[in-house]
Amino acid sequence: MSQSSTITPNEKSDIRKEVAQHVSNWKGEEGNLIMILHAIQNQHGYVPREVAMELSREVGVTLGRIYEVLTFYHYFKLVPPGKHNISVCLGTACYLKGAPALINEVKSQLKVEEGGTTEDHEFHLDVVRCIGCCGMAPAMTVDGRTCGKVKPEDISKIIAETKSA
Amino acid sequence: MIKAKINNIDIEVPEGTTILDAARKVQVKIPTLCKHKDLLPTAACGLCIVKLKNSPKLPRACATPIENGMEITTHDSELFEVRKSVLELILSNHPNECVTCGRNGTCELQDLAADFSIREDKIKRFVRDIPIDNSNGSIVIDFRKCVKCGRCIEVCQDIQNVWALSFLERGINTRMAPAGDISLKDSPCVKCGQCSAHCPTGAIIENDETETVWKALRDENKYCTVQIAPSVRVALGEAFGYPPGTNLTKKIYTAMRRLGFKAVFDTNFSADLTIMEEASEFVERFAHGKGALPLITSCCPAWTDFMEKMHPDFIDNFSSAKSPQQMLGVMAKTYFAEKMKIDPAKIYQVSIMPCTAKKYELERTDEMHASGFMDVDVALTTRELARMIKQSGVDFNELPDGEPDSILGEYTGAGTIFGATGGVMEAAIRTAYNFVTGKNMPAFNVEAVRGMKGVKEAELEVAGHKIRVAVAHGLANVEHVLNKVREAKKAGKELPYHFIEVMACPGGCIGGGGQPYGTDDDLRMKRAKGLYNEDGEMKIRCSHDNPEIKRIYADFLGKPLSGKAHDLLHTHYKARPIYQR
Amino acid sequence: MKNWIRVGCDTGGIAAGADKVISALEAEKASQKLDVKIVRVGSLGLSFADPLVEVGAEGMPTVLYGNVNEVSAKAIATDHLGKKKLVEDCVVASRKRGTAIAQKVAYILVKDTASSGGDKTEYIQTSIVDELKRQGVEGVQVVRMLDAGIYDRGIVVQVLPSEVTYVDVKASDIARIVTETVKGAKVVKEILFSEADKQIRVVLRNCGIIDPENIDDYIAQKGYEALKKCFAIKPEGVIEEMKTSGLRGRGGAGFPTWLKWKLTREVQNPEKFVICNADEGDPGAFMDRSVLESDPHSVLEGMLIAAYTMGASMGYFYIRAEYPCAIARVEKAIAQARERGLLGDNIMGSGFSFNAKVRLGAGAFVCGEETALIASIEGKRGSPTPRPPFPSVKGLFGKSTAINNVETLASVPAIINMGGAEYSKHGTDKSKGTKVFAVTGKVKNAQLVEVPMGTTLHDVIYKICGGVQDAKPIKAVQTGGPSGGVIPEQHLDTPISYENLQQLGSIMGSGGMLVMDKNDCMVDVTKFYLKFCVDESCGKCAPCRVGGFQLLQLLEKISKGRGSLEDIEMIRKICVAMQKASLCGLGQTAPNPVLSTLRYFESEYKAYIDGGAVYARKMAKILAGEAPSPAAPAATNK
Numbered sequence A: 001m002s003q004s005s006t007i008t009p010n011e012k013s014d015i016r017k018e019v020a021q022h023v024s025n026w027k028g029e030e031g032n033l034i035m036i037l038h039a040i041q042n043q044h045g046y047v048p049r050e051v052a053m054e055l056s057r058e059v060g061v062t063l064g065r066i067y068e069v070l071t072f073y074h075y076f077k078l079v080p081p082g083k084h085n086i087s088v089c090l091g092t093a094c095y096l097k098g099a100p101a102l103i104n105e106v107k108s109q110l111k112v113e114e115g116g117t118t119e120d121h122e123f124h125l126d127v128v129r130c131i132g133c134c135g136m137a138p139a140m141t142v143d144g145r146t147c148g149k150v151k152p153e154d155i156s157k158i159i160a161e162t163k164s165a
Numbered sequence B: 001m002i003k004a005k006i007n008n009i010d011i012e013v014p015e016g017t018t019i020l021d022a023a024r025k026v027q028v029k030i031p032t033l034c035k036h037k038d039l040l041p042t043a044a045c046g047l048c049i050v051k052l053k054n055s056p057k058l059p060r061a062c063a064t065p066i067e068n069g070m071e072i073t074t075h076d077s078e079l080f081e082v083r084k085s086v087l088e089l090i091l092s093n094h095p096n097e098c099v100t101c102g103r104n105g106t107c108e109l110q111d112l113a114a115d116f117s118i119r120e121d122k123i124k125r126f127v128r129d130i131p132i133d134n135s136n137g138s139i140v141i142d143f144r145k146c147v148k149c150g151r152c153i154e155v156c157q158d159i160q161n162v163w164a165l166s167f168l169e170r171g172i173n174t175r176m177a178p179a180g181d182i183s184l185k186d187s188p189c190v191k192c193g194q195c196s197a198h199c200p201t202g203a204i205i206e207n208d209e210t211e212t213v214w215k216a217l218r219d220e221n222k223y224c225t226v227q228i229a230p231s232v233r234v235a236l237g238e239a240f241g242y243p244p245g246t247n248l249t250k251k252i253y254t255a256m257r258r259l260g261f262k263a264v265f266d267t268n269f270s271a272d273l274t275i276m277e278e279a280s281e282f283v284e285r286f287a288h289g290k291g292a293l294p295l296i297t298s299c300c301p302a303w304t305d306f307m308e309k310m311h312p313d314f315i316d317n318f319s320s321a322k323s324p325q326q327m328l329g330v331m332a333k334t335y336f337a338e339k340m341k342i343d344p345a346k347i348y349q350v351s352i353m354p355c356t357a358k359k360y361e362l363e364r365t366d367e368m369h370a371s372g373f374m375d376v377d378v379a380l381t382t383r384e385l386a387r388m389i390k391q392s393g394v395d396f397n398e399l400p401d402g403e404p405d406s407i408l409g410e411y412t413g414a415g416t417i418f419g420a421t422g423g424v425m426e427a428a429i430r431t432a433y434n435f436v437t438g439k440n441m442p443a444f445n446v447e448a449v450r451g452m453k454g455v456k457e458a459e460l461e462v463a464g465h466k467i468r469v470a471v472a473h474g475l476a477n478v479e480h481v482l483n484k485v486r487e488a489k490k491a492g493k494e495l496p497y498h499f500i501e502v503m504a505c506p507g508g509c510i511g512g513g514g515q516p517y518g519t520d521d522d523l524r525m526k527r528a529k530g531l532y533n534e535d536g537e538m539k540i541r542c543s544h545d546n547p548e549i550k551r552i553y554a555d556f557l558g559k560p561l562s563g564k565a566h567d568l569l570h571t572h573y574k575a576r577p578i579y580q581r
Numbered sequence C: 001m002k003n004w005i006r007v008g009c010d011t012g013g014i015a016a017g018a019d020k021v022i023s024a025l026e027a028e029k030a031s032q033k034l035d036v037k038i039v040r041v042g043s044l045g046l047s048f049a050d051p052l053v054e055v056g057a058e059g060m061p062t063v064l065y066g067n068v069n070e071v072s073a074k075a076i077a078t079d080h081l082g083k084k085k086l087v088e089d090c091v092v093a094s095r096k097r098g099t100a101i102a103q104k105v106a107y108i109l110v111k112d113t114a115s116s117g118g119d120k121t122e123y124i125q126t127s128i129v130d131e132l133k134r135q136g137v138e139g140v141q142v143v144r145m146l147d148a149g150i151y152d153r154g155i156v157v158q159v160l161p162s163e164v165t166y167v168d169v170k171a172s173d174i175a176r177i178v179t180e181t182v183k184g185a186k187v188v189k190e191i192l193f194s195e196a197d198k199q200i201r202v203v204l205r206n207c208g209i210i211d212p213e214n215i216d217d218y219i220a221q222k223g224y225e226a227l228k229k230c231f232a233i234k235p236e237g238v239i240e241e242m243k244t245s246g247l248r249g250r251g252g253a254g255f256p257t258w259l260k261w262k263l264t265r266e267v268q269n270p271e272k273f274v275i276c277n278a279d280e281g282d283p284g285a286f287m288d289r290s291v292l293e294s295d296p297h298s299v300l301e302g303m304l305i306a307a308y309t310m311g312a313s314m315g316y317f318y319i320r321a322e323y324p325c326a327i328a329r330v331e332k333a334i335a336q337a338r339e340r341g342l343l344g345d346n347i348m349g350s351g352f353s354f355n356a357k358v359r360l361g362a363g364a365f366v367c368g369e370e371t372a373l374i375a376s377i378e379g380k381r382g383s384p385t386p387r388p389p390f391p392s393v394k395g396l397f398g399k400s401t402a403i404n405n406v407e408t409l410a411s412v413p414a415i416i417n418m419g420g421a422e423y424s425k426h427g428t429d430k431s432k433g434t435k436v437f438a439v440t441g442k443v444k445n446a447q448l449v450e451v452p453m454g455t456t457l458h459d460v461i462y463k464i465c466g467g468v469q470d471a472k473p474i475k476a477v478q479t480g481g482p483s484g485g486v487i488p489e490q491h492l493d494t495p496i497s498y499e500n501l502q503q504l505g506s507i508m509g510s511g512g513m514l515v516m517d518k519n520d521c522m523v524d525v526t527k528f529y530l531k532f533c534v535d536e537s538c539g540k541c542a543p544c545r546v547g548g549f550q551l552l553q554l555l556e557k558i559s560k561g562r563g564s565l566e567d568i569e570m571i572r573k574i575c576v577a578m579q580k581a582s583l584c585g586l587g588q589t590a591p592n593p594v595l596s597t598l599r600y601f602e603s604e605y606k607a608y609i610d611g612g613a614v615y616a617r618k619m620a621k622i623l624a625g626e627a628p629s630p631a632a633p634a635a636t637n638k
């Protein structure tokens, strides 16, 4: 995932090529915007403004529409995520089984807000709704790896392991 | 036809009629906040809910077509309570700032609060603090006052196709914002002001410059002059209780003098001047093959801005003639100054426009300083003028008639109709006909280009030539017309049009973004009628027959498209980025 | 090949370590040169025991293992396959129960299911071993089970392969079991557990059995036969069959499926679309995900049948982006079906042409609402629009569109295969067939269950899922997720149906079922659900956008001990405004949890109001797990 938040002018032509590629994958498909945005986010970890503008030119969708969509859907990010992503499940089962305490623990240990990234860009904290492991509630994922039946005491270990991994 | 009952009153309406419109037919008024007559329902506010017999659902009257056999209740105690609760909720998310608000007294939300006897803040107020955007000089957005009705966005995206505004985020954080979350100045906004005209609240208002004008009027070193645009005269009255469309030109002249303006001009005069230049241009291009066809009108600054941003491939097709506002400004600071022996540096030129984009036009390019000074110093909208008159202590309704200053004041019917969609085209045709044939048209009215249809097309016979014209108003209608031209060009076929008129605002300037509130097609038609009536009653109905116009060419400009005319009355266009960021 | 191992590789299974289990199995297979086929299947349903492994070895009964790790995986390979010995503490008993001993007893499974008292499993195991020895029986292995599928019935014993099951087994019964059952091949009637399994698998029929990534596995289970049958009976016949079945939409609203199809069929439109609504945004619900991950072809076949019936030419799967595994499997299923000519032009020579595509959500619950879903596929904000026009008239890209839920579509091929009449034998008068629920929360065994409509909530929670965790008293069950409401203990005997749940102030919803014990705070749970709706409100209409937010503020105020009785009045008022004036289902139903907890548990709200900040602080500590829970105030019966 990309760490840089600004894109230099000589990267412009790369952007152009990249967007053209994504667009050509979805050419002729009505209503392809969200799928293209998914592809862009998969590549960068977020949707950089420059790429959105290029996309606007390339597919003839106004930047207004693109931002309407980007800011509506929680899945899309406008700023680069952290190096490591922690998602704590706040689905019903996890909530009832102690997810709020986990979130508080992560927040206080990393000094990060929900949906925010630590100052050193190491960690990003998200709160998600049901990751499909209710049987293991409360659950969280760290860089895609699922941890089940987590207790607040486990958090410091999980963070340390992630840092060293 | 659909037969149904509203509050036990039998009705019969055409299929597709909404419950809201059907109710109006039987004098039942259902409260609304988000619905505007110009626009498709956004169904956002929830105030217009009604009851149906045998259904637990409460449909929205604004968005629900009436069906055969429906029995509708629009008012009962339950509906009242629910509506009141919804209104209280909306107000709980709105600043309580009526006394300092630009819409105080003309606000739809304020009216509803009054009508529903809302007397206290029962729900704790929560207003997200978002700074005001006054970056573009034409309109000012106070996001806190936005009730998320979506009207502005619908206008900007669907009617104007500009996409300068959109909703961002969601839930309680939903906010109306310039597209791409930038400042309005950096957005594609073309300053048409339609958003402000359609907003029910004070969230979008014109940039109020009345204070600046008062300062100038009080400044003894300044010689303040004023011009009044065609469409202002048939709309201003609405702010003083006159029926829409009442032509108050002469009262306005008097009011201007009472406000302290030393000279009162009429933009109708310079509209005639614009026609002289533009019709000449057309004849050059059409009859002599000098320059690109179709010729496209350029007196609407929102349209020129739009074209420079979205359709720069048509720059060569634009008429280089300046708009009447700018022509009058430059004439005032050159010709008038010379004649009256006034130091043009002292002249302070104010224009009264139906339009927020005219504020932007003042500094559009360096050519707006053709006189050596800023040709027009301030542009006020009709709404601002109404307020100035009220501030001044002038009892407008009782004023006697007055006259303009003759030198830049006399006008023809052609100048008047500039204010309505199709008017520029009609006026230009009257003069072009004369330039081509040497004779005036047998009948002046060109009905084919009048009316509120979004795109009007016609083929006119001028001395054996067939001239194909198109008139579009509401910027979303432009694309269709331009694409037809593009396609023909690409296929190497004959051009579909020779002459195109575009006005950004639906209805043209009579429906301008700075006009009194409440504009809908009904009102547009009434205002347009006011203009066409004046035209019909005028002795002189062609720009080239205006004696003052003849004089200005004889005394000062030479002939249309002369070198001097070019320096003073013409301008250029360039491609501009859609987004500054 | 005669030996097989199925490993549950749905999201839950993978998260719990199914991949590691497979690697361990593969390694053993290689090193021991085992003759076994290892298959990745979808969800086996029993989430609480993930990862799950099912083993079919020649000459042995099929056995399901739960909570498998690398160590037990190795044991499965070595002991089960190698030595025909079952692995201790891992077996999950079969939910099918036998009534006669047809085959010689080879294994005896034991488990103490009593919720109180010490666990006597090991003691009983030793006793049976001793008894077998005493009576000279050899070749029978006695194994401790992980889960018996029967709860609170004391010692449960199951003998394999006949699956005869005994409950409330006393030490004194052991001798009889050995003499009569093991030696005499007879059933001990007095302790026989003869209750039929409460579950019926219609929707989940193939889940955990077939490899979801292999179309042949599906075809082997009568896959795509229903479609062929539909081509024969023609659209009218399909509608008739669906009508007979009585199937109602499983996405929440319960609209009769046949009627939706009929209405869409009748619309004159040259182009029509079918959309499979796989947005499953309800937090804590995972029915649709499991079906897509475990049996995607049945949903695709359902979609094909729907499309054929209505005359649609294109289908969209709208799947939440948070379900990568489901997305991958649906895409694979589509590709495979296309390869086999089950998608494309002139399918099976019927003259019917159809294609399907996947479109992803992007994290917006409201996109489960039909008009919002359509907007989302069109590349717009997922804001609902007023109906009419209904999607059946003017839907996706302005074309006539029918939207069906995953579970609805997955039921369709089963219905066609068994016949509508057969399907309608399950369920109640107005709610036919079976329904899948995801039971979570303070339940002992969180899992996916499929039961006929009309099963009581009590049976689902106690008979199938083992009751409340740590044997605490139950307080209430929330059905319908954030759009639903709580059903207090005293109403748990209600048979599940659309109408019954509604009458109790809740809804069927998509099938989330959350169990709450006596220590859970209803104000807190309500706040949780409401916060969900507030976060997920699209923000378009004022009643929902502002109403939900203000409602949440008031609940916060109360839960901080700063509330007053007037606040409760205001809460009710805002709830009514939201219900009546919100544009879409989200806002209209968001107040349900509030109103239903006020209906049954107003005393808990009042406790916060009366107890003020002191009480609030105390409760906050308890909820954070920093203080032991007291007896919460009792429900206000109504």
Ligand SMILES: Cc1cc2nc3c(=O)[nH]c(=O)nc-3n(C[C@H](O)[C@H](O)[C@H](O)COP(=O)(O)O)c2cc1C
Pocket (backbone or CB within 6 Å): C248, C249, C250, C251, C252, C253, C254, C255, C257, C260, C277, C278, C279, C280, C281, C282, C365, C366, C367, C368, C369, C370, C403, C404, C405, C406, C408, C409, C510, C584, C585, C586
């Ligand atoms: C806010 C909201 C969310 C919804 N979410 C879903 C969903 O995730 N899955 C679903 O199948 N239906 C959902 N629905 C119901 C659908 O709008 C629709 O009724 C259903 O998909 C129709 O399919 P069915 O007839 O097969 O049930 C939701 C409705 C609302 C109002």
Ligand code: SF4
Pocket (backbone or CB within 6 Å): B094, B095, B096, B097, B098, B099, B101, B102, B103, B104, B105, B107, B108, B109, B110, B145, B201, B202, B203
């Ligand atoms: S927008 Fe209307 S209600 Fe709001 S402060 Fe202004 S006048 Fe008052």
Ligand code: SF4
Pocket (backbone or CB within 6 Å): B098, B099
């Ligand atoms: S309306 Fe009421 S609040 Fe507003 S200025 Fe008058 S007295 Fe004051």
Ligand code: SF4
Pocket (backbone or CB within 6 Å): B139, B155, B156, B160, B162, B163, B164, B165, B188, B189, B190, B191, B192, B193, B194, B195, B196
């Ligand atoms: S002024 Fe016109 S272009 Fe600018 S935001 Fe308003 S409607 Fe859009």
Ligand code: SF4
Pocket (backbone or CB within 6 Å): B145, B146, B147, B148, B149, B150, B151, B152, B153, B176, B195, B198, B199, B200, B201, B203, B204
């Ligand atoms: S700014 Fe005005 S028109 Fe636009 S959404 Fe807000 S209240 Fe409505």
Ligand code: SF4
Pocket (backbone or CB within 6 Å): B229, B230, B231, B267, B271, B299, B300, B301, B323, B324, B325, B353, B354, B355, B418, B419, B420, B509
């Ligand atoms: S038409 Fe518009 S721009 Fe032209 S003179 Fe009239 S008000 Fe001014």
Ligand code: SF4
Pocket (backbone or CB within 6 Å): B191, B192, B299, B300, B301, B302, B303, B354, B355, B356, B357, B358, B503, B504, B505, B508, B509, B510, B511, B512, B513, B514
């Ligand atoms: S149509 Fe008239 S009022 Fe509207 S933007 Fe153009 S010049 Fe201004």
Ligand code: SF4
Pocket (backbone or CB within 6 Å): C366, C383, C384, C536, C537, C538, C539, C540, C541, C542, C544, C545, C582, C583, C584, C585, C586, C587, C588
């Ligand atoms: S009820 Fe809520 S989710 Fe539905 S349209 Fe209104 S704001 Fe959006």
Ligand code: FES
Pocket (backbone or CB within 6 Å): A089, A090, A091, A092, A093, A094, A095, A129, A130, A131, A132, A133, A134, A135, A137, A138, A139, C283, C284, C285
């Ligand atoms: S609620 Fe957390 S995994 Fe389902």
Ligand code: FES
Pocket (backbone or CB within 6 Å): B031, B032, B033, B034, B035, B041, B042, B043, B044, B045, B046, B047, B048, B049, B060, B061, B062, B063
């Ligand atoms: S006027 Fe109908 S919802 Fe606002």
Ligand code: FES
Pocket (backbone or CB within 6 Å): B151, B152, B153, B154, B155, B156, B157, B165, B194, B195, B196, B198, B199, B204
């Ligand atoms: S902003 Fe476009 S209409 Fe108000």
